[in-house]
Amino acid sequence: MKETNKMIRINDVEEAKKLVSAAMKCPFDIDIIAKGKFSIDAKSILGVLSLGVEEPLELKYDGFDENFEAVILSLQS
Structure with a gap:
């Protein structure tokens, strides 16, 4: 599966x-890149x-999970 990149914003805990x-x-790895250089x-x-x-x-991730996609949608800036 192709790697997916999406921008999000986390506003609170x-x-x-x-x-x-x-x-x-999710059964796949998901990385968060902050400030273009830190991977978490x-x-x-x-x-x-x-x-x-x-x-x-x-x-950055390379899988699909419907619930995860719904959460991402709510965090997209």
């Missing part, structure tokens, strides 16, 4: 928890919480 929860249910595992709540809120973030 609840949105971070929702993203991590959905990511953990989207399945790590500590990693996601370490990111600045309201910063544009890039998601």
